[in-house]
């Protein structure tokens with residue numbers, strides 16, 4: 365386990381984002397760095413993992429770090445600055461380059477290496493064929509939703525809000541992160557989160573402080589909530605029976621945000637829970653204190 369402390373925020377402009385998000389950022393600016401200590405992110409430089417790249421000694425003004433088009437979170441650990449890079453599941457193993465602009469305006473490049481990891485396969489039978497091969501009218505909806513999701517996933521608050529994470533509910537993990545999935549024998553995207561089995565109506569609690577940046581009903585994901593925890597670290601909740609928060613709400617760790625359901629493309633009630641970093645899904649276990657959720661009480 366690695367330990368981090370936020371040193372200062374980046375200065376990415378909010379151009380094109382909603383007025384709500386601007387207000388939220390102004391609100392977030394009131395949070396001091398001392399309240400934003402981060403002691404919870406574990407490194408695993410595999411596809412679907414988080415690479416931690418050393419940037420050098422901490423300075424008053426921190427560098428900005430990009431990986432291609434992605435803005436990368438920078439935090440401090442024991443006087444050293446580090447970049448925390450969320451690696452998409454689709455990334456090939458091998459070297460990758462970060463572009464760094466230091467506080468004095470000078471630029472440099474750092475290389476990190478993505479190591480291979482073989483995720484397991486999962487085959488599911490979905491009885492509602494329209495959810496496997498959506499009708500044209502569904503595709504219009506799905507395409508519109510995908511555009512919205514892209515905007516939501518690209519949002520980042522400029523201060524770290526969370527200081528550690530809890531499991532959002534108790535229950536067994538019924539499907540792990542990264543599974544290569546086949547629906548009715550047709551290959552689909554790998555599993556971008558973990559499934560936690562629980563009865564319909566089981567309360568879902570915010571695992572850390574954050575800001576609700578989207579709620580809605582999506583074709584595949586059903587009733588869904590997105591929470592931004594700062595610096596592009598996000599959590600996502602799907603298939604809910606009920607949503608108890610609204611876009612723009614500040615949530616505290618342990619606060620009720622909704623309930624487990626089976627809305628969207630599911631085979632039974634469960635919480636699909638994802639953790640995002642720099643716009644990509646990463647293994648939620650890398651931000652959690654334990655590999656198993658607490659036992660059902």
Ligand SMILES: [Zn+2]
Pocket residue numbers: 539555557558559635636637
């Ligand atoms: Zn899932």
